Amino acid sequence: MATAVATRTLTMAQAIAEAIGQEMERDPKVFVMGEDVGKYGGIFGATGGLLQRFGPERIMDTPISETAFIGAATGAAAEGMRPIAELMFVDFFGVCMDQIYNHLAKNTYMSGGNVKLPVVLMTAIGGGYNDAAQHSQSLYGLFAHVPGLKIVVPSNAYDAKGLMIHSIRDDNPVMFFFHKGIMGLPWMAYFEGSTTEVPEHSYTVPFGQARVVREGADVTIVTLSQMVHKSVIAAEQVAMDGVSAEVLDLRTLVPLDREAILRSVAKTGRLIVADEDYLRFGMSGEIAAIVAEELGTISLKAPVRRLGVPNVPIPYSRPLEHAVIPQVHHLVHAIHQTMASKV
Amino acid sequence: MATAVATRTLTMAQAIAEAIGQEMERDPKVFVMGEDVGKYGGIFGATGGLLQRFGPERIMDTPISETAFIGAATGAAAEGMRPIAELMFVDFFGVCMDQIYNHLAKNTYMSGGNVKLPVVLMTAIGGGYNDAAQHSQSLYGLFAHVPGLKIVVPSNAYDAKGLMIHSIRDDNPVMFFFHKGIMGLPWMAYFEGSTTEVPEHSYTVPFGQARVVREGADVTIVTLSQMVHKSVIAAEQVAMDGVSAEVLDLRTLVPLDREAILRSVAKTGRLIVADEDYLRFGMSGEIAAIVAEELGTISLKAPVRRLGVPNVPIPYSRPLEHAVIPQVHHLVHAIHQTMASKV
Amino acid sequence: MNPTTNQLLWMYETMLVIREFEETMVNVYLEGKLPPNIQKGLAFDIGSGPVPGEMHLAAGQEPVAVGVCAHLKKEDTVTGTHRPHHFAIAKGVPLDRMAAEIFGKVTGLGRGKGGHMHLFDPEHKFSCSGIIGAGMPPACGSALAGKKLGTDWVTATFFGEGAANQGSFHESLNLAALWKLPVVFICEDNKWAISVEKSVSTAIPSNADRAAAYGVPGVRVEHNDALEVFAAAGDAVARARRGEGPTLIEVKTDRYLGHFQGDAEVYRPKDEVAELRKHDPIPALEGHLRALGLLNDQADAEIRSRAHRRVTDAYDFARATAYPEPEEALYHVFAA
Amino acid sequence: MNPTTNQLLWMYETMLVIREFEETMVNVYLEGKLPPNIQKGLAFDIGSGPVPGEMHLAAGQEPVAVGVCAHLKKEDTVTGTHRPHHFAIAKGVPLDRMAAEIFGKVTGLGRGKGGHMHLFDPEHKFSCSGIIGAGMPPACGSALAGKKLGTDWVTATFFGEGAANQGSFHESLNLAALWKLPVVFICEDNKWAISVEKSVSTAIPSNADRAAAYGVPGVRVEHNDALEVFAAAGDAVARARRGEGPTLIEVKTDRYLGHFQGDAEVYRPKDEVAELRKHDPIPALEGHLRALGLLNDQADAEIRSRAHRRVTDAYDFARATAYPEPEEALYHVFAA
């Protein structure tokens, strides 16, 4: 009994704004705070058109006081509101991290579950357009390291809408990371695969369920966000050489779909982690470790390989940035190396 | 031609204070800023007695303005000074992280090496005395994740003095993490092994050289800081069951002695990582991944095992805190499990 | 605004409860922490005994808490500091569950997970934090929520004079003033931030003067006196309820004990506390009540014994109830 | 304090250089960023062309930079903002290496690693940051170092009116006032923080009034005028050099262009910029110089052509020199 589902093609930015708008209509407790979220519609369009619909009481431009307004989100949530706060670039977290990780993330636990904090903290990540060391980081691995935050990192418009609606309805702090290079902005190059059909109605995409973007038999690429698209392209390239790569989009890091990772690696026997965050002490290590812990049941055919930014600040100059952020050709190379190596 | 080396037994706090004092005598550009570093001598004694010797111009009590004074350390270092700043507990990093990781850590790189920032940022870590979620964290893994900071995490007085002197002489930002439970404070239980003989003269312990604290043939425990002492005790316990555990004290996370890890694991074929930081997306993952990347040359006899705080905030109540921070019995259990498992 | 009889008597009794709670803690905290029952060589063991960890007590600072909270309703919110007991008690947080939390018991406000610096009571709308200056931003948020919900709720946020040099102070006052949020900012000026004197940390003598930077009223209460605090807070709370925005109040108050228990206070002039204790605000209010004819020996004895019983009962409850099971450590990272 | 002839002519020429540098960048920045040479469907591609990434230009804000830097020596330090070119130029940072950095060339100040928001010139003691409010704490540190080294060096730190609501503003002013550091704090009040107007971000009309919160002088310069800035900065720099501590100066100034290039400025009243441009500070200073008899047509032509050549040479240098080799990306995380 197929029901007709009205869909359109939306960019990820549009999908996020639509999700927020639908939830604001549904629940008067939802409101947005952030720098330039009003008239500007969010520097990356995540609140486009919302001021016009909901007015300045619910789409609130703030001073450049991230500690104050993100802390205020915590306070408002404790009183039953459901704030969405935008930290313009994740790179700015250092001016307000205390309110995020010592309070927003911990108060529920420290209260023995008595305090609920339904806050969505959304923020832009990623490089690729030469915005240098303080505007190009990914850093989701850092937030996944500290307890108490759910970590959502979508790769496309369909997921972004569903994950955003799920985030807003979740009774817990959710950090929602959107990569600038898949938002479908009219002023930044993006991967086309991120602009997708999106149903008009509201729906949720659950947390902790990775998605097999492309099935494969020889090697598993565990990845997320913009890197999903690079991985798919790389997988298509190596397919011409007869290598069948599976691409797994984690979608959320907390909760993490450990089973999906293990299932895929058990099948292929080979693991590559593709990450745009810093390589060391982060996501790629965690994924590799999860597999290393299961070597009793999983047998690897090749050593694990990790791609990430090699622990240098993101350089400005184009050839340098291009060298440190994993590119399709790095992925292709890693796949071939993995296929050529043995344990 | 053995020269007599005058040594005494010092606590780690005394050793750190001595190192700072000796460097301050040697180099007038060295000075200290922090909360309660003066009359109080540092809440954990790291600047004990220094105000009396060097006066308030060089041992500077600050307002509770971590952003200002840590940022000031960066500014002063750029002018040729060699500031030591104390962040009282690492848990407070969230109020000043921007100055640490976007500036202190990146300015050298962003300037193409033209700006040198010889700053030591020392800070207290660790739990075990029920100081709850905002005063018990370790977090060195988080700082090792972002580029530009050298990460020093000593386990005993001898190393602490030598590493501190090395830190002060280094032309780069160094974060120096001392665990409260090995400082040898008169008001907090500590592991006796951390109070050691310390030469009176000044000496350095180089960065990036792990130390084999205890040799063993069956299993490698990679660890650091207070956990070194727990690991040694656990190793002694399992020795009675005929298991020979090697304990490797990393001493610094950046630079990391990758070779020492691989050498030991190649020998024993078994790896346990013992960490007091949060388990996920941190140090334990990185160490496990390093080995997983080398499975082409290293063959494991058992899956990797990781111990760390299981991504919950540190609970206050004693039985809860005791349950989440890895203890000797957890280590013993992990060793036995590792010995019993197969790949 | 003059306090009613009820308010006067409430302030008096509440100050007594606070003082006794804190002074009892001085001794309870020491249990198990001294030789010979601790590691050899130690003078004190912070991690031992029924109440481990740091312990910041507020004996002497009662007027700040009661003078403000006397104006608050249950629906009003308070955010406290690392030294939170007096605020919590004055806001009506149940003493037994608070004590149990401080003992790390499963009957505590946070099932033992928070501890002394992390008391959360959503019913009585109280919270606090061990991070200096961290209570002000959430206070703006609760006030914002009250506004959005169409209420006349007010939020009072307390912080020390040391905290007034944190960035959060500035950002929060600006935000509250800008959005005309019903927040009362109360600075407890006890002169000390651990060992650092106000004159060593703060460029101007009075933090109340910083209100001008935000275009809001700034008031300095010159004495550690419940009635003076009550008067200043009355104006500020009323102003906030009327929707006219925040006020910054600074209260000169006195810390009778060490910064935390175990603090040898090497930095503090030897006779300072004895001098301060001469102006104890509790006998002062008692004298006032007696002068007004609102208190006689018998009534005082009743109040004191009730206060005593409340505190004793709370400590008894805390001692008698159970620790959480170790498995509990893994629960409540996220709300169900 | 009246400017000398040299200072007047220096300010004039420097403003011309800044203006031309910025206006040239408007066009250079657009190179390669427009259809049809970019991804289909895009109107603009921020990552393309010889100068990718964000670009914040300071046309209109020249008086702030030159009025302050006219008082500075080479040994004095300046910390700038995300909109840093005018400060860097006024501080004497070599134009060619600055331009090369903005082009990402290995000949740049940071070998191409920093880019437009991250210009470091230790020789001319200039640095800046892309993080709002982040320049103030290091400025305290450089001033502290100058003091410790026994010099009379002064540090000038610039920030926008938007930045004045960051915690770092408060902490830095308090620290500088407390330690009597030779820092001059200069707030560029161009009314806008991206799309957010000052009235939407700041609880009081003038940030200069915030100086009272730290017991330091606060001065508002009411016009976007080099001479007015010069006068206010002269007092402040002299005070700092005398060891009397910091001053807070707020300058009303005008942003002629978008927040960054590519900004459609939907939030800004349509005729605002045209109105502002009527009070262009460059013709104003030119008129003043002519009235004083310090400038005639010929001298002006010479100055203008020299300014033009300096800018042109810098851009030519930037274009002509090479990109760093990709391996360079891994160097310089740590100093050798």
Ligand SMILES: Cc1ncc(C[n+]2csc(CCOP(=O)(O)OP(=O)(O)O)c2C)c(N)n1
């Ligand atoms: C951000 C931060 N920095 C430092 C500390 C350590 N610390 C705890 S209490 C305290 C002094 C606080 O002084 P004040 O605000 O005057 O409050 P009081 O202790 O006098 O009540 C300090 C520095 C902290 N908890 N948080």
Ligand SMILES: Cc1ncc(C[n+]2csc(CCOP(=O)(O)OP(=O)(O)O)c2C)c(N)n1
């Ligand atoms: C901490 C931080 N928050 C937000 C931003 C994003 N941002 C860049 S420029 C800007 C506006 C700055 O306004 P103002 O300080 O007035 O300087 P102006 O742009 O007017 O020169 C903002 C919000 C940032 N770079 N850093």
Ligand SMILES: [Mg+2]
């Ligand atoms: Mg105080």
Ligand SMILES: [Mg+2]
């Ligand atoms: Mg501005």
